[in-house]
Amino acid sequence: MPLMMLKALWAKVWPYIALFTAALAAFFGIRQAGKAAGRQETRQEINEANAKAREKAREVDDxxxxxxDDSVRDSARQWVRKP
Known part of the structure; x- marks a missing residue:
C-alpha cells in the first residue's frame, strides 16, 4: 500500500521537478550565451582600437x-625637456 502511494506522489511531483530542471538549464544556457556575446563584443572593440592605433602609428611614421633630418630633429625638440 505505501508503495502505491509513493508511486502516485512521484507521478504528481515528477513534472514539476522536470520543469524546474529545464528552467534552470535554460537560465544558465542563456547566461552563458550572454557572457560569450559580451566577450566577443569586447574582443571586437579591442581589435578596432588596435587597428586605429596601428593606422595612426603608420601615419606618423610616414x-x-x-x-x-633637420625637420625631424626640430620636431623632436618639442618633446624633450630642456634642462
Whole structure:
C-alpha cells in the first residue's frame, strides 16, 4: 500500500521537478550565451582600437619618413625637456 502511494506522489511531483530542471538549464544556457556575446563584443572593440592605433602609428611614421633630418630633429625638440 505505501508503495502505491509513493508511486502516485512521484507521478504528481515528477513534472514539476522536470520543469524546474529545464528552467534552470535554460537560465544558465542563456547566461552563458550572454557572457560569450559580451566577450566577443569586447574582443571586437579591442581589435578596432588596435587597428586605429596601428593606422595612426603608420601615419606618423610616414610623416617623419618624408621629413628631412633637420625637420625631424626640430620636431623632436618639442618633446624633450630642456634642462
Amino acid at each position: 610623416k617623419y619618413d618624408q621629413m628631412a
